[in-house]
Amino acid sequence: MKLTKTALLATTALGILAGAASAETLRWARAGDSLTLDPHAQNEGPTHTLAHQIYEPLLLRDTAGELEGALATDWAVSEDDPNVWIFTLREGVTFHGGETFDAEDVIFSIERAKSPDSDMKELLNSIVEVRAGEGNTVEFVTDGPNPILPSNLTNLFMMDKGWAEANGAVDVQDYEGGETTFAAANANGTGPYMLESREADVRTVLVQNEDYWGMDEFPMDVTRIEFTPIQNAATRVAALLSGEVDFIQDVPVQDLERVDSSDGLQVKNAPQNRTIFFGMNVGADDIENDDVEGANPLSDVRVREAMNMAINRDAIQQVVMRGQSQPTGVIMPPFVNGWTEELDAVPEGDMEAAKQLLADAGYPDGFSIQLDCPNDRYINDEAICQAVVGMMAQAGITVNLDSKPKAQHFPLISNGTTDFYMLGWGVPTFDSEYVFNFLVHTRGDELGSWNATGYSNPELDEKIVSLASTTDLDARNATIAEIWDTVQSETLYLPVHHQVLNWGLSGSVDTEVQPEDQPKFKYFSMN
Amino acid sequence: MLAFVLRRVFQSIIVLLVVGLVAFSMFTFVGDPIDNMLGQERTQADIERLRQQLGLDQPFVVQYWNFLQNAAQGNFGVSYRQGRPVSEILLERAPATLELAAVSALFAMALGIGLGVFTAIRRDGVASNLIMSISLIGVSLPTFLIGILLIWVFAVELSWLPSFGRGEVVQVGGWSTGFLTSSGLKALILPAITLGLYQMTLIMRLVRSEMLEVLRQDYIRFARARGLRERAVNFRHALKNTLVPVITVTGLQLGAIIAFAIITETVFQWPGVGLLFINAIQFVDIPVMAAYLMLISVMFVGINLIVDLLYFAIDPRLRAGRGKGH
Numbered sequence: 001m002k003l004t005k006t007a008l009l010a011t012t013a014l015g016i017l018a019g020a021a022s023a024e025t026l027r028w029a030r031a032g033d034s035l036t037l038d039p040h041a042q043n044e045g046p047t048h049t050l051a052h053q054i055y056e057p058l059l060l061r062d063t064a065g066e067l068e069g070a071l072a073t074d075w076a077v078s079e080d081d082p083n084v085w086i087f088t089l090r091e092g093v094t095f096h097g098g099e100t101f102d103a104e105d106v107i108f109s110i111e112r113a114k115s116p117d118s119d120m121k122e123l124l125n126s127i128v129e130v131r132a133g134e135g136n137t138v139e140f141v142t143d144g145p146n147p148i149l150p151s152n153l154t155n156l157f158m159m160d161k162g163w164a165e166a167n168g169a170v171d172v173q174d175y176e177g178g179e180t181t182f183a184a185a186n187a188n189g190t191g192p193y194m195l196e197s198r199e200a201d202v203r204t205v206l207v208q209n210e211d212y213w214g215m216d217e218f219p220m221d222v223t224r225i226e227f228t229p230i231q232n233a234a235t236r237v238a239a240l241l242s243g244e245v246d247f248i249q250d251v252p253v254q255d256l257e258r259v260d261s262s263d264g265l266q267v268k269n270a271p272q273n274r275t276i277f278f279g280m281n282v283g284a285d286d287i288e289n290d291d292v293e294g295a296n297p298l299s300d301v302r303v304r305e306a307m308n309m310a311i312n313r314d315a316i317q318q319v320v321m322r323g324q325s326q327p328t329g330v331i332m333p334p335f336v337n338g339w340t341e342e343l344d345a346v347p348e349g350d351m352e353a354a355k356q357l358l359a360d361a362g363y364p365d366g367f368s369i370q371l372d373c374p375n376d377r378y379i380n381d382e383a384i385c386q387a388v389v390g391m392m393a394q395a396g397i398t399v400n401l402d403s404k405p406k407a408q409h410f411p412l413i414s415n416g417t418t419d420f421y422m423l424g425w426g427v428p429t430f431d432s433e434y435v436f437n438f439l440v441h442t443r444g445d446e447l448g449s450w451n452a453t454g455y456s457n458p459e460l461d462e463k464i465v466s467l468a469s470t471t472d473l474d475a476r477n478a479t480i481a482e483i484w485d486t487v488q489s490e491t492l493y494l495p496v497h498h499q500v501l502n503w504g505l506s507g508s509v510d511t512e513v514q515p516e517d518q519p520k521f522k523y524f525s526m527n
Numbered sequence: 528m529l530a531f532v533l534r535r536v537f538q539s540i541i542v543l544l545v546v547g548l549v550a551f552s553m554f555t556f557v558g559d560p561i562d563n564m565l566g567q568e569r570t571q572a573d574i575e576r577l578r579q580q581l582g583l584d585q586p587f588v589v590q591y592w593n594f595l596q597n598a599a600q601g602n603f604g605v606s607y608r609q610g611r612p613v614s615e616i617l618l619e620r621a622p623a624t625l626e627l628a629a630v631s632a633l634f635a636m637a638l639g640i641g642l643g644v645f646t647a648i649r650r651d652g653v654a655s656n657l658i659m660s661i662s663l664i665g666v667s668l669p670t671f672l673i674g675i676l677l678i679w680v681f682a683v684e685l686s687w688l689p690s691f692g693r694g695e696v697v698q699v700g701g702w703s704t705g706f707l708t709s710s711g712l713k714a715l716i717l718p719a720i721t722l723g724l725y726q727m728t729l730i731m732r733l734v735r736s737e738m739l740e741v742l743r744q745d746y747i748r749f750a751r752a753r754g755l756r757e758r759a760v761n762f763r764h765a766l767k768n769t770l771v772p773v774i775t776v777t778g779l780q781l782g783a784i785i786a787f788a789i790i791t792e793t794v795f796q797w798p799g800v801g802l803l804f805i806n807a808i809q810f811v812d813i814p815v816m817a818a819y820l821m822l823i824s825v826m827f828v829g830i831n832l833i834v835d836l837l838y839f840a841i842d843p844r845l846r847a848g849r850g851k852g853h
Binding site: 119202230449 | 559608616619678683691692795803805806809810
């Protein structure tokens, strides 16, 4: 009996020692789970983040947001044909199942991502054909010169053709069929981590891929990842404080100090690739949600300027966001091509001038209007709207706030049934064209799908469309600057701030905060 | 008897159908799932295509009819959020909720009856008054606050119990159980207390008042006069006679525990059907919401049906009255 006890103790001790030696398990929590493991079924943050550990794109954004070769080592426009991009593939890469990664897989993956049920197809609109090139290269043929094609590929993951075919996973999830696609619950990528087990919404366990091509290039300190979604913010913070998890995303701003001041914990932050702003219905002759009959006050640029002046962005930053935001004067985050300090400069808050502008526009006593605001989408979204209600009131504009969950808010923008609304926008391609395509171009079948302002400027539309095929980067940047000039002088949107990302980490974990909120654990170091 | 049962079953089916109709008429107000399902880059054409594909462009009555037709064949559709069959997801999630509900019902019964008897016997004692006052707090504090407080004390400050999740679970057949591992059992404690606290106070107060009533009865006095020991009088004679209403209430409350585990499950990230339902609402996952609501109403209707049948069996007056009425 005594012997067994000792033996038991010894094994336990060994277990503890072994545990200490392999202490590179990282327990990670965030608010939402990945929706599916199928890399082309959802174009959504948490889904891509998990996929990035298992699968790899040709190119990805590193911790600083810069383009870095993943499965491609080199990429350039063909010297013979401006419509062709040539990607040189990394040699000697294998999938977790042992299959070799080659041009065939790239062609298969891009075609799969272009299929109608894929959520990624819009980013690949310009691609006409993908074909194997000379040697270990793949050629992407586009319908015209596309200077920013590589930026569209950073979340475009590569699957193995043979694996997909063998498992009936050639098609992306289709909701009508009533069946789960094999790829939605299983994964076979080339990435640094392999799927060990997954229970949707409960726990996903990943283990290091010993054969990863980048074993020597990246820290690769984390050998095992246990991912749990924890929806409730207070519980998520409690789990970090009690040491049950090592890393949380989405730390609520009111808890930052508590986490940072705790022993063995740290908070790291960085500006996020997301800008918060207000949109207004400037296009309609008369709007429904105001008290002005027969006219639309928002169609007058002086009114919009007045509203822009009335918003005290510094107050919002200090009071509502507890310092965790970057006030701005433009609706694009700082690392986007086309961003300048002048554009970003915060507009002067000047109540007297605002009142004067309103009087000039014919509204000396102001007017009243409804503001639609989400309450579960952006950091402190409803509180920002409440602050703005007060600021507008000082200028004489009575704002009736209507806050609702995102599932009810965003349809208002899709259907164009709101006259004054909050929206946040991230730029995954890191280029202004993306902002213009969705937010500035006249709303149509293809472009302008998020432009609920009713703004339409054919001349500007032409410039926006021309960006897609201007290969001369200087000329292209000049056009971008011109478009921004118009957007700013029209006061088409009322920018508020860039969100700041906060990651709560155990003291033993070290990493930079990635602007897209996509931790990639191969870059994490642990001590 | 058979006619009565058939009539009640028929009424139950009507109730279910009405619940479903009301649920489907509400879904449009929850929001539009399309924006959640398609990425930021979606075009107007994508939106229309998916809306048609899912049949969301049709009036809710038609959607409801389609749902009923499929449901009759055992097909509850595919979750918009997870892209998996709803019945599969519900079966996967049910064990977590049922285990939590069972443990908290047990906790509520054991502690509720025990404390109820105690406070009835020592009705003027300091301890009794203290328990009664504390139970008031238990009734009046909202569930999420109790949950957060427990997490704060037992997970963050004392590090005794986990703050979230189910711990390690073991698969027994198709059933995932947390009863067989120590981390699974530990993980049950805080959520079970949070969920069962309200029921516990309810049962305690019920037992107490019933006991006080019974203890005044003549036969208790006679039992004491016969020289029986206090324990025998209190437990064998008094408590037994208080249990009928307690069991009725507890039975009905079990349904409530399962249905309203939503908040507790959200606070503790407990992977049961309640958390599934909350996620479904946020995402406007109509197939999951519909299946969950139908499941819960089947459960409530079922419990009520059984209670009705029990009354019918127990109370002869019901039968006699019915016979005369016709």
